Amino acid sequence: MPTQCTGRSQGAGRIEGRQVAVDFDGGQISSDAGALLLREVDRTLRLTERVAACFEDGRDPELIEHTVHTLVMQRIVGIALGYEDLNDHDQLRRDPVLATLAGKLSARRKGCEPLAGKSTLNRLEHAPDTKDGSRYHKIAHDPAAFESLFVDCFIEAHEQAPDEIILDLDATDDPLHGQQEGRFFHGYYGGYCYLPLYIFCGRHLLAAKLRRANTDASAGSVEELERIVTQIRRHWPEVRIVLRADSGFARDALMSWCEDERIDFVFGLAKNDRLKAQIDSEMNEAQAECAQTGKPARRFRDFTYRTLDSWSRTRRVVGKAEQLPGKANPRFIVTSLDARRWPARELYEALYCARGEMENRIKECQLHLFADRTSTATMRANQLRLWFASFAYVMLEALRRIGLAGTELADATCESLRLKLLKIGARVKISVRRIHVSMASSHPFQTAWRLAQARLAPG
Numbered sequence: 391m392p393t394q395c396t397g398r399s400q401g402a403g404r405i406e407g408r409q410v411a412v413d414f415d416g417g418q419i420s421s422d423a424g425a426l427l428l429r430e431v432d433r434t435l436r437l438t439e440r441v442a443a444c445f446e447d448g449r450d451p452e453l454i455e456h457t458v459h460t461l462v463m464q465r466i467v468g469i470a471l472g473y474e475d476l477n478d479h480d481q482l483r484r485d486p487v488l489a490t491l492a493g494k495l496s497a498r499r500k501g502c503e504p505l506a507g508k509s510t511l512n513r514l515e516h517a518p519d520t521k522d523g524s525r526y527h528k529i530a531h532d533p534a535a536f537e538s539l540f541v542d543c544f545i546e547a548h549e550q551a552p553d554e555i556i557l558d559l560d561a562t563d564d565p566l567h568g569q570q571e572g573r574f575f576h577g578y579y580g581g582y583c584y585l586p587l588y589i590f591c592g593r594h595l596l597a598a599k600l601r602r603a604n605t606d607a608s609a610g611s612v613e614e615l616e617r618i619v620t621q622i623r624r625h626w627p628e629v630r631i632v633l634r635a636d637s638g639f640a641r642d643a644l645m646s647w648c649e650d651e652r653i654d655f656v657f658g659l660a661k662n663d664r665l666k667a668q669i670d671s672e673m674n675e676a677q678a679e680c681a682q683t684g685k686p687a688r689r690f691r692d693f694t695y696r697t698l699d700s701w702s703r704t705r706r707v708v709g710k711a712e713q714l715p716g717k718a719n720p721r722f723i724v725t726s727l728d729a730r731r732w733p734a735r736e737l738y739e740a741l742y743c744a745r746g747e748m749e750n751r752i753k754e755c756q757l758h759l760f761a762d763r764t765s766t767a768t769m770r771a772n773q774l775r776l777w778f779a780s781f782a783y784v785m786l787e788a789l790r791r792i793g794l795a796g797t798e799l800a801d802a803t804c805e806s807l808r809l810k811l812l813k814i815g816a817r818v819k820i821s822v823r824r825i826h827v828s829m830a831s832s833h834p835f836q837t838a839w840r841l842a843q844a845r846l847a848p849g
Contacts, residue, residue, distance in 0.1 A: 416817065417817065418486050418817065418818045418819070418820070419815065419816065419817050419818065420485050420486055420487040420488075420815070420816055420818055420827075421813060421814075421815050422471050422485065422487050422488070422812060422813060422814070423487050423814045423815065423816030423818070423827050423829050424811045424812035424813060424814035424829075424839065425467060425470070425471055425487055425488070425491060425812050426487065426490070426491070426827065426843075427789060427793065427811060427812065427839065427842055427843060427846070428467055428470060428491065428785060428789070428812070429490070429491045430793075430842075430843055430846035430847055431785050431788050431789050431792075431793070431846055432463070432467075432491075432785065433846075434788065434792065434846050435543065435546075435784075435785070435788055437466070437543070437781060437784065437785055437788075438459060438462045438463040438466055438467075439459060440539055440542075441462045441466065441536075441539065441781055442457075442458045442459040442461075442462045443535070444531055444532050444535035444536050444539065445458045445462075445514075445517060445529055445530065445531045445532075446529070446530045446531070446532070447528065447529055448528040448529065448530070449528045449529070455497060455498060455499050455502045455506075456505070456506040456510055458514070458529065460492045460494065460505065460506065461506055461510065461511055461514045462514070462778075463491060463492055464479060464482070464488065464492070464505055464506060464511065465511060465514070465515075465778045466778055466781050466782050466785060467488065467491060467782075467785075468482060468488075469759055469760060469778060469779050469782040470759070470782040470785055470786055470804075470808065470812065471808065471812055471813070472808055472813070474760035474763050475763075476508040476511045476512055476515070477508050479505070479506065479507055479508050479511055480507045480508050482505065483503040483504065483505035483506060483507050484503055484504070484505070485505070486818040486820065486825075487816070487818065487827065488505055489504040489505060490818075490825055490827075492504065492505060495820060495825075513529060514529060514774075515766065515771050515774050515775060515778075516766070516768070516770075516771050517529040517530050517531045517774070518530050518531075518770065519531065519532070519533060519770065531774065533773075536777050537597065537617065538617075538621065540595060540596050540597060540598075540780070540784070541596055541618055541621045541622065542621075543594075543784055543788075544591060544594040544595075544596055544622075545621075545622065545625050545626075547594060547788075547791065551625070551626040551628065551629055552626070552629060553629065553630060554629065554630040554631075554632065555591050555622075555629055555630075555631055555632070556591065556592075556632045556633075556634055557589055557590070557591050557596070557615070557618070557631060557632070557633050557634070558589065558590045558591070558634050558635065558745050558747075558748040559587070559588070559589050559608075559611055559615075559633065559634070559635040559639055560587075560588050560635065560636065560745075560748055560749065560752060561585050561586070561587055561588075561601075561607040561608075561638060562585075562586060562588065562752050562756070563576060563579040563581075563583040563584075563585065563603070564583050564584040564585070564586050564600070564756070564761075564762045564764055565579075565581055565582070565583045565762065566581075566582045566583055566584065566764065566765075567582075567765075568765060569767075570584075570764065570765070570766070570767060570768075570769070570772065571767060571768050571769045572584065572602040572603075572769045573602075573603070574602055574603040574604040575603070576603040576604075579603075582603070583603045584600055584601060584602065584603055584764060584769075584772070585601045585602065585603040585605060585607070586598060586599060586600050586601060586761075586776065587599040587601060587609075587610060587611060587614065588748070588751075588752055588755070589614060589615075589618065590748050590751050593751060593787050593790075593791070594787070595751070595755070595780055595783055595784060595787070596618055597614050597618060598755070598761065598776050598777065598779075598780040599614060599773075600764070600769060600772055600773040600776050602769075606638070606641070607636075607638030607639065608635075608638055608639045608641045608643075608644055611639060611644055612643060612644055612647050615633070615644075615647070615653075616647075619631060619651065619653065630654070631653045631654070632653070632654045632655065632656065632727070633648060633653060633654070633655040633656075633657075634655070634656050634657070634741070634742065634744075634745045635655075635657050635658070635745070636657070636658040636745070637657065637658035637659055637660045638658075639657050639658075640657040640658060640659050640660070640724055642700055642701050642702055645657070645701075645705065645724070645726070646702055646703075648726060649726060654725070654726045654727050655724075655725060655726050656723055656724075656725040656726075656727060656737065656741055656742050657723065657724050657725070658721075658722070658723055658742070659707060659722040659723055659724045660722075661720055661721070661722055664695075665695065665707070665709065665720075665722050666720055668691065668693055668695070668707075668709055669689075669691050669709040669710075669711040669720060672689035672690070672691050672709070672711035673689075673711040673713070673718065673720065675687075675689050675711070676688055676689050676711045676712060676713040677713045677718070679713070680713040680714070680715065684715060685715075686712065686713065686714045686715070687712070687713050688710055688711060688712040688713070689710075689711045689712075690708060690709065690710055690711070690734040690735045690738065691708070691709045691711065691734065692706070692707075692708055692729055692733075692734040693706075693707055693709070694706060694707065695707040695724070705724050705725075705726070706724070706725050706726070706727075706729065707722055707723065707724050707725075708722065708723050708725065708734045708737055708738055709721070709722050710722070710738055721738075723737070723738060723742050725737060727741075750803075751783075754783060754803055754804045754805075755779060755780060755783050757805075758803060758804040758805040758808070759779045759780075759782045759783050759786075759804055760779055761775075761776050761779035761780065761783075763775060763779070764776065782804075783804065786804045786807055786808075789807060789811075789842060789846075790802065790807065792842075792845055792846060793841070793842030793843070793845045793846045794807075794838060794841075794842055795845075797838050797841065797842075798838070799811070799835070799838050810834075810835045810838075811835055811838065811839055811842070814829050814830065814833060814839075815829070815830065816828055816829040816830070
């Protein structure tokens with residue numbers, strides 16, 4: 391005989407003579423009330439609207455419940471809130487805060503919810519390229535429009551044209567654990583993976599290109615940069631552009647393109663016996679100093695260099711002769727920058743080494759925003775997932791840049807922003823005249839939340 395369940399817990403003990411009772415009778419409560427800040431970000435950037443415009447929707451408007459704009463909003467905001475899987479949306483489709491973000495509190499059709507579930511979102515992720523669309527796919531997407539939108543957002547973030555910008559390039563591994571299209575074993579990373587290419591300017595994300603792993607780190611970088619630089623120079627024709635990357639990008643094709651396009655570069659350069667011979671005397675001096683002081687010592691040498699057959703011309707190289715306790719650590723960079731403007735030590739320490747900050751941005755994208763959640767069967771769908779995660783980054787970076795400038799959270803990671811400003815529990819009361827979201831009075835970051843809201847709200 392089935393038991394008669396009341397839905398109540400058996401309690402959680404007693405505290406100071408009071409019985410602790412735990413029930414699921416709170417009504418409409420959301421754990422993501424802070425996401426209303428993302429609504430203000432979205433209204434400022436018109437981001438989800440513009441991402442939705444990168445899709446072509448061939449469905450009959452009279453027969454659909456969820457627009458592409460709603461689907462895009464769910465996916466991008468869901469990732470920002472920490473929901474990496476489409477399965478999560480089978481519960482989130484009833485969340486009153488996300489429904490508020492979508493501007494849709496109730497479904498038009500019987501048997502539907504205000505927001506979409508996993509099946510509908512899955513069809514969005516598998517939308518083919520517009521050029522490859524078929525009559526069986528009602529939603530298609532334009533890859534070129536996605537790529538252009540990242541650069542548009544970067545340009546719009548500046549009130550006036552900067553004198554100089556530095557574009558950082560890097561490749562990283564995206565581990566794969568299934569039989570995804572395009573998977574290859576990468577010896578350096580020791581596993582099957584994709585090898586996405588990222589391009590940043592400071593904290594601004596300009597490109598996130600999914601690539602197979604059986605390729606050089608610099609593969610496709612000239613094509614990506616041609617597109618990005620053309621778009622930037624269309625708005626800022628006088629801006630000076632510097633490219634910065636590790637030794638995986640020190641390829642003659644890329645350096646020659648930079649020289650032809652009046653773009654400066656500073657790239658790491660893989661060491662070899664010829665290069666190390668150029669800094670023998672500096673290395674001896676550094677070793678002597680390290681032996682005397684017991685501390686790391688370094689010297690720099692500026693010289694010109696050309697490979698035996700892979701470079702088309704001679705180029706400036708800076709060698710760092712560094713001796714660590716018990717270990718020599720020579721390093722080299724190749725550059726087009728003038729020695730009078732950038733002496734060897736400043737070039738290496740102040741300019742080149744700063745490229746390490748880009749790695750923190752990639753970690754935010756992959757670890758905090760699930761850009762490495764490329765578990766679908768096709769590269770096309772996985773590229774769309776990477777773009778959705780990347781636009782979640784653009785949204786949270788705008789929150790930092792506009793809403794939190796000058797506050798203690800101005801340099802917070804995306805994960806910290808999520809935990810401190812977005813994951814806030816609240817009771818949601820919906821009446822005829824208003825939607826009232828009651829968040830905790832003791833929330834420790836309510837001052838920062840209110841400030842960000844005021845800065846982002848349209849004037």
